Amino acid sequence: MDPLILGIFQSLSPNGTVGSAWQHPDDRSADFTDLDHWIRLARMFEEARLDLLFLADSYGFPALDGELIPASVKEGRGIPGGDPMPLVTALAAATERLGFILTASTTVEPPAANARRFATLDHFTKGRIGWNIVTGSSGATAADLMGKALVPHDERYDMADDYLALDLALWEDSWADDALVRDKATNTYADPAGVRMITHDGPYFRSRGILNLPPSPQRTPLLVQAGTSGRGMRFAGEHAEAVFVAGGAPERVARNIAAIRQAAVEAGRSPSAVKVLVGALFLVGPTEEAAQRTHREMLAMSTPEGAAAIFAGNTGVDLLALDPDQPLAQQRTELGLSNLQRYLGRDGRPGPTVREIIEDFRVTGINGSVFVGTGASVADQVEEFVRTTGADGFLIQPHMTPGTYEDLIEYLLPVLRARGLARDEYVGDTLRERFFGPGHRRLPAELRRNAGAVTTVS
Numbered sequence: 001m002d003p004l005i006l007g008i009f010q011s012l013s014p015n016g017t018v019g020s021a022w023q024h025p026d027d028r029s030a031d032f033t034d035l036d037h038w039i040r041l042a043r044m045f046e047e048a049r050l051d052l053l054f055l056a057d058s059y060g061f062p063a064l065d066g067e068l069i070p071a072s073v074k075e076g077r078g079i080p081g082g083d084p085m086p087l088v089t090a091l092a093a094a095t096e097r098l099g100f101i102l103t104a105s106t107t108v109e110p111p112a113a114n115a116r117r118f119a120t121l122d123h124f125t126k127g128r129i130g131w132n133i134v135t136g137s138s139g140a141t142a143a144d145l146m147g148k149a150l151v152p153h154d155e156r157y158d159m160a161d162d163y164l165a166l167d168l169a170l171w172e173d174s175w176a177d178d179a180l181v182r183d184k185a186t187n188t189y190a191d192p193a194g195v196r197m198i199t200h201d202g203p204y205f206r207s208r209g210i211l212n213l214p215p216s217p218q219r220t221p222l223l224v225q226a227g228t229s230g231r232g233m234r235f236a237g238e239h240a241e242a243v244f245v246a247g248g249a250p251e252r253v254a255r256n257i258a259a260i261r262q263a264a265v266e267a268g269r270s271p272s273a274v275k276v277l278v279g280a281l282f283l284v285g286p287t288e289e290a291a292q293r294t295h296r297e298m299l300a301m302s303t304p305e306g307a308a309a310i311f312a313g314n315t316g317v318d319l320l321a322l323d324p325d326q327p328l329a330q331q332r333t334e335l336g337l338s339n340l341q342r343y344l345g346r347d348g349r350p351g352p353t354v355r356e357i358i359e360d361f362r363v364t365g366i367n368g369s370v371f372v373g374t375g376a377s378v379a380d381q382v383e384e385f386v387r388t389t390g391a392d393g394f395l396i397q398p399h400m401t402p403g404t405y406e407d408l409i410e411y412l413l414p415v416l417r418a419r420g421l422a423r424d425e426y427v428g429d430t431l432r433e434r435f436f437g438p439g440h441r442r443l444p445a446e447l448r449r450n451a452g453a454v455t456t457v458s
């Protein structure tokens with residue numbers, strides 16, 4: 001088994017993915033507006049040689065029929081949420097090797113603005129940046145906020161194809177490798193012959209211009225995707241270098257991972273061209289009893305109302321308004337599909353009842369997998385999970401910040417390292433090299449090809 005890719009899951013908000021742990025005296029998540037809080041965390045992750053910090057984000061927030069959900073506001077779940085983009089510049093200065101993956105939706109800002117921002121971040125981080133390309137799981141509120149119409153679910157991915165094609169052209173084609181000259185003696189900053197106009201005339205986006213920035217170490221940020229609907233997986237197969245999937249029953253995660261690798265093959269790529277990281281919680285302690293106590297404490301801070309609010313914001317389905325003893329009748333939504341599909345019946349068998357769904361979502365949240373125990377027992381569970389699912393790594397989600405991570409670093413990492421399941425030194429300078437090995441700094445040619453040809457370079 002190869003060493004795992006280990007990333008940290010955080011967002012600029014007072015809570016993690018299960019419950020409202022911000023209320024615990026030891027939890028510091030509510031300091032998310034304080035830059036020092038983030039610098040301390042980033043340094044801790046780098047010292048532990050964890051691969052990357054992922055910052056989830058959405059312009060949307062939990063709502064039902066256009067109205068706020070009181071439990072969401074009261075408990076700080078899904079509301080509030082800050083913009084991770086400015087944060088990363090500070091964290092890049094405070095660290096040297098830690099990678100960063102930032103979420104940006106293809107439904108909000110124009111593609112050229114996104115390209116310029118990520119190019120700037122790739123410079124400032126010296127190639128340690130990745131882009132989690134989302135089509136917006138809380139799309140309805142984000143669309144309202146931006147004064148836009150909500151685009152139907154699958155069409156959002158068609159738009160994302162077009163968006164990405166333009167961004168890739170800007171990153172990869174606008175500047176020739178030798179266009180940046182910087183010769184003071186001749187006042188030649190750049191070679192005009194090497195800076196090229198990009199013309200894009202796609203089904204959703206039109207643009208003519210340049211990336212107004214010389215090439216950065218990776219040019220294109222590491223491309224990441226995180227939606228496991230059928231259309232989402234096709235997008236991942238065609239374009240993503242890494243995919244985040246929700247955890248849960250190993251058989252379901254294995255099925256999702258196999259489907260993503262199959263989508264890559266159908267897009268003319270190798271199944272291992274996509275690295276899959278599973279969102280999971282690790283509650284690790286010095287003894288089994290201490291870890292179980294932490295788990296019980298976590299669940300005591302997770303309410304059905306808070307869980308239902310997050311589910312509603314993500315899927316548009318109000319579980320609290322449904323018959324608790326029936327399975328879900330709704331099969332589709334124009335919001336996020338993954339969390340709905342997670343609870344539908346399969347192969348003629350009915351899905352769980354609404355009561356069971358609320359309880360499962362209360363206990364596992366949007367991540368799904370919860371590993372509890374001592375370092376050795378969690379390492380055993382991890383090995384078994386990876387063997388069953390074929391995952392390449394994990395996104396480590398917080399119960400408590402920073403406690404969850406401190407425990408993981410103290411109790412689990414040494415065991416994983418002893419078993420060859422975690423690295424003790426960073427490999428590669430850029431984030432892409434962290435995923436694919438030294439020398440893999442640039443976007444693979446096949447991904448440039450898959451982006452299509454509605455763009456011309458002149």
Ligand SMILES: Cc1cc2nc3c(=O)[nH]c(=O)nc-3n(C[C@H](O)[C@H](O)[C@H](O)COP(=O)(O)O)c2cc1C
Nearest residue numbers: 056057137226227228229232245246279336337338
């Ligand atoms: C680990 C993980 C992290 C995610 N992070 C975000 C995020 O930061 N912002 C967001 O809008 N959606 C996020 N999602 C949700 C998906 O990206 C996607 O938008 C949602 O599932 C809807 O797409 P789908 O219908 O294809 O599943 C995340 C999902 C997972 C599993």
